[in-house]
Amino acid sequence: MTVIEAQNVSKRYIIDHKKGNAKSDTFREVITNTFRNMFTKGEEDEVEHEDFWALKDVSFKIEQGDRVGVVGSNGAGKSTLLKVLSRITEPTQGKITIKGRVASLLEVGTGFHPELSGRENIFLNGAILGMKRDEIKKHFDAIVDFAGVEKFLDTPVKRYSSGMYVRLGFAISAHLEPEIMIVDEVLAVGDADFQRKCLGKMKDASTSGRTILFVSHNLTAVQGLCNKAMYMQKGQLIQMGETNLIMSNYLSQIQKTDLQVSYTNQNEAPGNDRVRLKSVKLVPNYLDNQNHLDVRTSFKIQIEFWNYMDQANLNISLHVNSLTGECIFNIGTPSIKFEKGIISAECEIPSDFLNDGSYSLSFMIVKDTASVIYNFEEALIFEIEDYREGTVWYGKWPGYVRPKIEFPIMQLEYENAI
Numbered sequence: 001m002t003v004i005e006a007q008n009v010s011k012r013y014i015i016d017h018k019k020g021n022a023k024s025d026t027f028r029e030v031i032t033n034t035f036r037n038m039f040t041k042g043e044e045d046e047v048e049h050e051d052f053w054a055l056k057d058v059s060f061k062i063e064q065g066d067r068v069g070v071v072g073s074n075g076a077g078k079s080t081l082l083k084v085l086s087r088i089t090e091p092t093q094g095k096i097t098i099k100g101r102v103a104s105l106l107e108v109g110t111g112f113h114p115e116l117s118g119r120e121n122i123f124l125n126g127a128i129l130g131m132k133r134d135e136i137k138k139h140f141d142a143i144v145d146f147a148g149v150e151k152f153l154d155t156p157v158k159r160y161s162s163g164m165y166v167r168l169g170f171a172i173s174a175h176l177e178p179e180i181m182i183v184d185e186v187l188a189v190g191d192a193d194f195q196r197k198c199l200g201k202m203k204d205a206s207t208s209g210r211t212i213l214f215v216s217h218n219l220t221a222v223q224g225l226c227n228k229a230m231y232m233q234k235g236q237l238i239q240m241g242e243t244n245l246i247m248s249n250y251l252s253q254i255q256k257t258d259l260q261v262s263y264t265n266q267n268e269a270p271g272n273d274r275v276r277l278k279s280v281k282l283v284p285n286y287l288d289n290q291n292h293l294d295v296r297t298s299f300k301i302q303i304e305f306w307n308y309m310d311q312a313n314l315n316i317s318l319h320v321n322s323l324t325g326e327c328i329f330n331i332g333t334p335s336i337k338f339e340k341g342i343i344s345a346e347c348e349i350p351s352d353f354l355n356d357g358s359y360s361l362s363f364m365i366v367k368d369t370a371s372v373i374y375n376f377e378e379a380l381i382f383e384i385e386d387y388r389e390g391t392v393w394y395g396k397w398p399g400y401v402r403p404k405i406e407f408p409i410m411q412l413e414y415e416n417a418i
Contacts, residue, residue: 001099003180003211004062004085009094011055011080011235016048054080055091056235062228064179067202067212069222069243071250072232078215081232082106082182085213100179100211101129105169114158118149118168121157125172139175146197147171167194174201181205182213199225219324223247244357244398251323251358259284259293261380266306274373275365278304278342280380285351294385295402298351303363304344313337314373316345317364320354323381328359328400335369352404355397356386 055077062068070078083089085096086104104111111128112121122143126136144150147167149160157165173181181202195218202212202225216222222229222243229246231238233253239246262279263269269276284299293299303316315335320328333345361380365373 001064002061003064003099004060004213005097006058006060006085007095007097009055009058009081009084009091009096010053011077011084011089012092013052013054015050015052053235055084058094058235058237060230060237060240062211062213064211065206065209066228067206067214067226069226069229069246070213070215070232071217071219071222071229071246072238075234076232077235078232079106079184080235082184082213082215086182098180102180102182103129103173103176103178104182105166105173106182106184111172112157112165112169115156117155118144118147118153118157118160121168122172126176129176129178131176136176139177143168143171143175146175146201163194170198170201174198174205178210180211180213184215185217195221219247219251220326223324247324248357259380259382269306270376270379271305271374274307274309276306276308277376277379278306280304280361280363280376282380282382293383295354295356296351297384298348300346300348301361302344302346304342305365307338307340307343309338309367310340311337313368314343315366315369317366318347319362319364320349321360321362322400323358323360326400328354332366335366353401354384355400355402356384357400358383 058077058081070081072078080089082104083106084091085098086102086106088104088106111125113124116124122140123133123136126133144153147164147170149164149168152160152164157168160168170183173183183198183202199221202214206212212225214222214225226243228241229243229250230240231246231250239249260279260281262281263277266276269278271277279302281302282293282299283302284293284297286297301318303318307314313335314337316333317330318332319330322328331347359382360378361382362375362377363379364375367373
């Protein structure tokens with residue numbers, strides 16, 4: 001059943017640009033312009049108006065029980081979309097249809113009265129959601145326990161820290177059983193343990209048929225929670241679909257992909273006074289004249305760096321990560337004593353190992369097996385394509401690795417032998 005439907009939703013804001021001797025807001029500008037106007041003809045202030053479309057023709061449908069992550073760069077329109085869906089602001093154009101009770105957690109303190117205590121705000125929020133007092137009492141202890149604010153329950157929330165605000169706000173939204181939960185990046189205010197609790201609670205909520213909309217720049221959290229994702233860009237919905245596919249397309253747009261990076265000027269190269277990066281290269285073993293790196297292709301990772309230390313026992317710790325931050329694997333070279341000069345290392349990544357997607361390569365130069373001289377984070381970002389024959393694609397498989405392992409299937413008995 002469709003619980004949220006947006007049809008050509010747009011949201012326009014009017015931006016004023018001051019021109020000439022336009023009215024100023026700061027005391028300094030007022031004084032400056034006052035003296036300036038004494039020696040001018042006193043032209044009237046001019047203000048130019050510009051239409052800014054925070055959302056433009058956004059259309060989608062969300063089914064009951066879906067967990068939808070909304071991703072995009074700053075200014076993409078994600079938060080504006082959630083405010084429109086939460087009825088905090090009305091769309092300039094278009095239509096939104098929502099079936100069910102909505103709980104929103106978009107900003108620290110959303111829906112709280114600062115002069116009321118935590119206890120009173122729990123009942124206030126429940127009333128806003130249309131719940132009876134007995135229903136709120138039923139969940140009261142669970143809300144307080146989840147938020148961890150029992151000691152401050154009768155303190156006005158204006159004295160709460162931002163973290164306490166968020167913990168209590170989320171606990172109310174999660175436990176008072178709305179049909180639809182809308183959560184913005186505000187969870188980033190909480191610590192790691194609280195974020196894990198929140199993600200687990202949202203997963204539990206979705207299994208009971210509730211619908212989640214979740215905006216976050218933490219792409220790992222989005223992938224772990226959401227079964228669908230929306231990619232927003234400059235107020236428009238670029239794509240909506242299965243989370244891994246949307247993440248891959250989004251990351252490929254925001255990350256520069258290349259097969260090598262190199263530096264000729266040592267002073268401009270990343271590093272410090274002991275080591276500096278000379279080059280990182282991926283050298284593919286291409287098949288059948290292909291001009292792209294796909295899951296079948298083995299390739300070499302070649303690293304060169306300048307070493308400015310004498311008689312230094314050095315080794316390299318190499319990390320290949322997903323662009324959402326997970327380490328796919330980590331390998332290291334043996335530790336060897338080196339003189340000053342250029343040092344190189346090379347390894348080969350076999351074919352049929354990494355899945356299609358975007359990856360980053362980082363490595364650390366380590367001295368005496370324990371002391372990190374320099375960490376070259378995201379020294380290279382690269383893309384691996386899906387296996388294809390002509391225009392036939394085999395489709396996105398889940399996971400970061402895609403090993404080629406024999407997995408035979410055979411007939412053991414015929415029906416008439418059973």
